[in-house]
Amino acid sequence: MQEKILILDFGSQFTQLIARRVRELNIYCEIHPYNNVPSVDDSVKGIILSGSPYSVRQDDAPHFDFQNHHTKLPILGVCYGAQYVAHFNGGEVMASNTREYGRANLQFINAESPLLKQIPANSQVWMSHGDTIKKLGKDFEIIASTDSVDVAAYHIKGTQTYGIQFHPEVTHSLDGKQLLQNFLVDICGCKQDWTPDSFIETTIAALKDKLGDDKVVLGLSGGVDSSVAAVLLHHAIGKNLHCIFVDNGLLRKDEFESVLESYKHMGLNIKGVDAKQRFYDALQGLSDPEKKRKAIGRVFIEVFDDAAHEVQDVKWLGQGTIYPDVIESVSIKGPSATIKSHHNVGGLPDFMKLKVVEPLNTLFKDEVRRVGRALEIDDNILGRHPFPGPGLAIRILGEITPEKVAILQEADAIYINNLRSAGVYDKVWQAGAIYLPVQSVGVMGDERTYENVICLRAVESLDGMTADWCHLPYDLLAKISNEIINNVKGINRVVYDISSKPPATIEWE
Known part of the structure; x- marks a missing residue:
């Protein structure tokens, strides 16, 4: 069972950055909205509470069941997370007279605290808060302070619960990585065994188990995500993977031919479809970017469905969805405001009647590239710049x-x-x-x-x-x-x- 850290999102702009820092330590983590916490099993080694644009003093401040979790697991509250735990456990949070935004230095550090091991005096940290913890409850102890903030970090005695009023995930906190490592490895006991090789091994095994002898169709784009997804599926099910590369007339110069050639060298079972005119016809007269995206998405599904029907008994649609796509489609208040339609996240039309398999939906882009290198995919594909799904239509x-x-x-x-x-x-x-x-x-x-x-x-x-x-x-x-x-x-x-x-x-x- 893959061990993991849960990161509860209270709406901070830095939540994804926390996840990236955790994963840089070869520890798997997942982000979940504070109001939709998954059931906690033995695979969960600890919980990190994110910051938030809210104040704990607001009537509509985000709440979660802290008492139920902190007796079972190590918890690290960051900024709002720290203030929340303090405020609702006998402490007091107030609007600060001296708001701290930007760099600060830890003038006092309790060197005996496992959270602060190997962190030097005067360590630079990054503050970003208007509220501050003015009083702590019973059994709380201060373990770090700055010149202007007494409670820069605390610990609840007899527990593995810690709170910090600075952001260790940003590079301006010079010893932030060490602090996170102290929490994750020394306090939570994480093994740091989540590597590209381990991901490949467990993912291929899971795909074999999930797909069996079923056939999968996957739309290749020539980009990093769909290519890595295709190779993982190819390792799991071989010729039962049918790849389709659609020329929508909106690719870069000579891209259709060059990408098809590179995929054939990789041993993938791939078919190229020239559908330029169908896309141009659908885009005629459209200027609004969202209408263009929707027209391209609709025609792509039609073209892809036509090609998929030429493969008998297909059960699954493979997609190169990655973790930021998943996170951006859900927020702490429900679905995110639509900035633009995303070509990977969303429902499939009923007529396709395919189940979806997304082997990369837990990875960030740089992690996808690391996995691709471990799979020995050509650097010409892995090093390609991201290219939008609608292609040159939105350029x-x-x-x-x-x-x-x-x-x-x-x-x-x-x-x-x-x-x-x-x-x-x-x-x-x-x-x-x-x-x-x-x-x-x-x-x-x-x-x-x-x-x-x-x-x-x-x-x-x-x-x-x-x-x-x-x-x-x-x-x-x-x-x-x-x-x-x-x-x-x-x-x-x-x-x-x-x-x-x-x-x-x-x-x-």
Whole structure:
């Protein structure tokens, strides 16, 4: 049985980061809304309570059954989690006169506390709270303080319950990883045995048991997630996996042919389907990004269903859904507000009548790549930048036409090829060109032009949840701009996007 840590989400923007830090220590964890805690069995080694935008003093503050859990398992409350435990167990939480946001230093540390082992005096931590714990209840002891916050960390005597008013998961808390390791390994007793190899072994065994001799169809995209999912399924069921790669006319230049070729070298049972015209017909006259996404999703299902029907007795649909997709589809207040439709998460139409198998739905993107390397998947696939499910349709603002797609494919190919030749492609999380519905005046060959604009986008990120724009060298940007304008008919201006996420998204639509 895979041991795990439960992280209860009270709405903090840092909850996913806590999970990532836990997993970096080779310990499996799951995020669950505070109001939907799963049953706790012997596999659960401890619980982490996240921060929250709420105050424990609010009437509608999130609540959970602390008394039932803290007698059975180690608990670490972070920020709101720490304040909640203190406030409802004889302590007092108040609005602080000296709010702490940003860096602080632990002036006092109880070196005897197992939570603070090997953490030096004056260790820098990251604070982000308006409330503070003013009084602790019976059997609580202070184990760390800053200049302005007496109760930076506490322990409930006779239990394995701890609370901290700082965020160990952010890199600004310089010894945060050590603190988490102390809690997870020394206090919870986790073995740190959740590795790519162990994941592969247990996942393939589970897939064999779940699928038996059933047939699975899976839509390949050429991206990291669907490729790793396909190889895992291939190891489990071999030729009973039927992969379908649809050319929706919205792929990058020459991508359909090159991806098909690379998959054949991997031994996958794959069929390519040219459906460009069906997608172009469905997109005709549509400019709204959400309508474009829905049209593409609908046609993809129709095309995929047609191809799947050519395989006899299919029972399962394989998908490359990863953990952030799952988390983003559920929030502490029910379904998240829709920022954009996601092509992996959501119901299937009734007519497909297929059960869904998602071998990667517990992994973050970087973990998928680690598993892919352990499976010896080619770096050309594992190193590919994320590419949106709707493809170039959401990188062409406004209505889609084959002519616009062809222009963008050429410009994008020049951009990506230059990033590769300059040796910076692998340093960028995601890059792509965007076709703007803007025309501007230019001069080419002594003649006035009135043509379209291409925007270049490149971002740095760990998991796509937040992203910063890449500071590409000016001479490289100048070279790319010059090549696009000289070689792509219909473009006379190139601009560079310097917006970060948030507030901007990585894609434009």
